[in-house]
Amino acid sequence: MIEPPPPQRYVAYLRVTDRPGTLTAVAEVVSTRGISIESFATGDFRDGSAVMTLVFATSERLQRLIERTLNRLAVVQRVTVLPAGDPQVLATGVVHPDAELRFTPPADAAVTWSGDTANGQPLLIEGQLLEVERVLAAARADGARRVSSALLPPEFAQHLS
The missing domain is CATH 3.30.70 (Alpha-Beta Plaits)
Incomplete structure (x- = not known):
């Protein structure tokens, strides 16, 4: 039997609308796929928006699915997901x-x-x-x-x- 590759850690930076329910919507996208959020932070509040930062570990396939799904949320304006080892993180x-x-x-x-x-x-x-x-x-x-x-x-x- 072929072993699946170990999960890779990713950091997702999201520009989101600052309103009730935003955190729940974002967390639901990740948690409904059986992935735990290792770290979560908010910051850079301006003009009714904020940057959310999530750290999670999963397969590359699930990471792409999460990124696409987050981009479809009405409260999400933009998503950038990078491997935790990326020099920009x-x-x-x-x-x-x-x-x-x-x-x-x-x-x-x-x-x-x-x-x-x-x-x-x-x-x-x-x-x-x-x-x-x-x-x-x-x-x-x-x-x-x-x-x-x-x-x-x-x-x-x-x-x-």
Whole structure:
């Protein structure tokens, strides 16, 4: 028997109408296909619209179906879906200082960072999503207990209008 390929992670950026029911409509498109939303955020509110960002994992075939279905929703103005590893998918991460934590990103991490946990400062990390996640995983492995992350609005957000 041939094994199906493992699900790939995707990030969907949607420009949507800011009104009651929008979140439900978008979530329903994903959830009715048996896919869990790993991460969800809103932002860039202007002129009665907002950008929604969803992270989910599925097959390429289902990702295309979800993208087409989202584009058909009356509350959705535009959809861009990218693989999580795409260079345009940027994120930030913060490693909050703990009393004993002395953490700096691995030398081979392709991220920019500032701050010094050894001096009680939070460590701010910025870069491609998968690289930021790798650095945050290393921080957790080193004992960091307070770690957070967020996807940045895409550079192409103006094209989501």
